[in-house]
Amino acid sequence: MKSFDCDVLIAGGGPTGLLTAFLCGEAGIEARAFEMRDAIAPDLRATSFHPPTLDMLEPDGFTQEIVAQGLTTTQWQVRLHPEGERAVFDLAVIRDEVRHPFRLQCEQSRLQQAIYDRLARHPRARADFGHKVVGFRQDETGVDVDVESARGIETLRARILVGADGLASTVRETAGIPFEGEAFPETTLVVTTTFPFEQHMEGLTIVASCWTPGGNLAFLRLRDFWRLAIYLREDIPVEQQITPDGVQAALQNIIASPQPYPVLGAWPYRVQQRIVPTYRKGRVALVGDAAHVNSPAGGLGLNGGIHEAFELAEALKDIFRRGADLERLDLYTRRRRPVVAEEILGQAKRNRDRMREKDPDERRRLLANLQAITGDPERHRAYVRRASMLDGLRMAAQIS
Numbered sequence: 368m369k370s371f372d373c374d375v376l377i378a379g380g381g382p383t384g385l386l387t388a389f390l391c392g393e394a395g396i397e398a399r400a401f402e403m404r405d406a407i408a409p410d411l412r413a414t415s416f417h418p419p420t421l422d423m424l425e426p427d428g429f430t431q432e433i434v435a436q437g438l439t440t441t442q443w444q445v446r447l448h449p450e451g452e453r454a455v456f457d458l459a460v461i462r463d464e465v466r467h468p469f470r471l472q473c474e475q476s477r478l479q480q481a482i483y484d485r486l487a488r489h490p491r492a493r494a495d496f497g498h499k500v501v502g503f504r505q506d507e508t509g510v511d512v513d514v515e516s517a518r519g520i521e522t523l524r525a526r527i528l529v530g531a532d533g534l535a536s537t538v539r540e541t542a543g544i545p546f547e548g549e550a551f552p553e554t555t556l557v558v559t560t561t562f563p564f565e566q567h568m569e570g571l572t573i574v575a576s577c578w579t580p581g582g583n584l585a586f587l588r589l590r591d592f593w594r595l596a597i598y599l600r601e602d603i604p605v606e607q608q609i610t611p612d613g614v615q616a617a618l619q620n621i622i623a624s625p626q627p628y629p630v631l632g633a634w635p636y637r638v639q640q641r642i643v644p645t646y647r648k649g650r651v652a653l654v655g656d657a658a659h660v661n662s663p664a665g666g667l668g669l670n671g672g673i674h675e676a677f678e679l680a681e682a683l684k685d686i687f688r689r690g691a692d693l694e695r696l697d698l699y700t701r702r703r704r705p706v707v708a709e710e711i712l713g714q715a716k717r718n719r720d721r722m723r724e725k726d727p728d729e730r731r732r733l734l735a736n737l738q739a740i741t742g743d744p745e746r747h748r749a750y751v752r753r754a755s756m757l758d759g760l761r762m763a764a765q766i767s
């Protein structure tokens with residue numbers, strides 16, 4: 368029988384795959400991650416890191432690295448534009464519960480790069496780019512994984528296969544695990560611009576969700592530019608709204624400017640909300656977007672994937688280092704699935720639904736409700752704790 372090439376083989380070199388490989392290596396487990404792209408994707412996806420995520424990444428030095436490359440804020444707001452009325456949430460209210468009572472704004476590719484750099488000199492874990500996992504077969508003792516690269520297809524044998532291969536996961540599909548849920552009808556347009564919104568919108572925080580006349584958008588500030596997620600109008604064809612003129616029109620609708628907006632980039636995406644019924648099938652486990660996707664409202668997806676990588680690494684440590692059997696992976700499912708369904712998918716959908724409200728009176732009622740929360744110390748703390756994903760993590764930790 369063929370010997371094992373590694374303990375854990377990971378399909379996907381996104382943030383959750385690289386982190387899983389690194390955490391395995393640190394735990395003394397031989398791990399290899401394979402990424403089909405040739406290099407870390409510079410595309411702008413997750414940019415928000417929540418306090419417990421920063422706490423988790425700190426012991427390995429990643430938090431320090433990404434904080435140095437990003438912007439931090441203790442506050443975020445929900446705002447009625449152009450009136451400027453707002454509810455302001457403040458992470459200072461949980462400063463006695465976390466070591467990083469702020470939200471970090473930093474591109475996810477910077478975290479990937481930091482982990483990749485550590486893997487490059489790791490004795491037990493590595494990541495190979497330009498390698499695509501194209502299939503696998505599992506038996507009683509291991510998994511044979513077919514990996515395609517410029518050299519052709521090679522079959523590697525691992526004790527456990529982790530699918531960290533994102534939304535269109537080959538591992539999930541080959542394992543026959545359904546991805547239950549739906550695609551939402553609306554299209555969102557991500558636009559990056561150097562326009563100084565902060566000079567035109569009094570008190571604008573670097574993370575803000577805004578109701579605009581007839582629509583809504585999210586403001587997220589990065590070091591060198593604003594990144595906006597604009598929910599496109601549903602009465603005008605999408606194709607028309609994503610042309611350069613359409614993008615300018617959308618921006619001019621926010622703040623009228625005599626000069627054209629300096630647009631660095633603009634691209635549309637459709638939001639999906641899906642989750643697997645189980646995170647494990649035999650010797651195969653899923654992590655991150657391969658297991659769940661949700662609306663970016665609230666910035667929860669990648670944070671959830673990072674929490675998951677830590678939870679999965681604990682399970683793998685129990686199996687490889689402490690003699691636990693494979694069923695230990697079921698505890699991983701039991702801990703993650705309900706929490707992700709309610710605290711990530713559920714919360715993201717509630718955020719999305721609230722911002723999609725169009726009726727001016729209902730918007731004012733929703734805003735007044737949020738202001739009442741921020742005005743009450745206990746409710747404010749409870750709200751912030753949940754929005755920061757602390758509640759979900761605590762719930763998960765209690766599941767046995």
Ligand SMILES: Cc1cc2nc3c(=O)[nH]c(=O)nc-3n(C[C@H](O)[C@H](O)[C@H](O)COP(=O)(O)OP(=O)(O)OC[C@H]3O[C@@H](n4cnc5c(N)ncnc54)[C@H](O)[C@@H]3O)c2cc1C
Binds near residue numbers: 501636
């Ligand atoms: C517009 C947008 C904004 C977002 N904003 C936020 C935010 O602010 N905060 C937040 O927490 N989340 C956010 N998210 C979600 C976040 O980007 C994802 O949750 C995160 O990228 C998931 O990481 P991952 O490693 O699980 O998957 P991915 O990042 O998708 O990585 C999967 C990797 O696997 C590779 N791959 C796929 N198939 C194979 C294969 N067969 N073999 C080898 N490699 C393969 C892919 O090339 C990819 O690199 C946002 C998402 C979008 C689209």
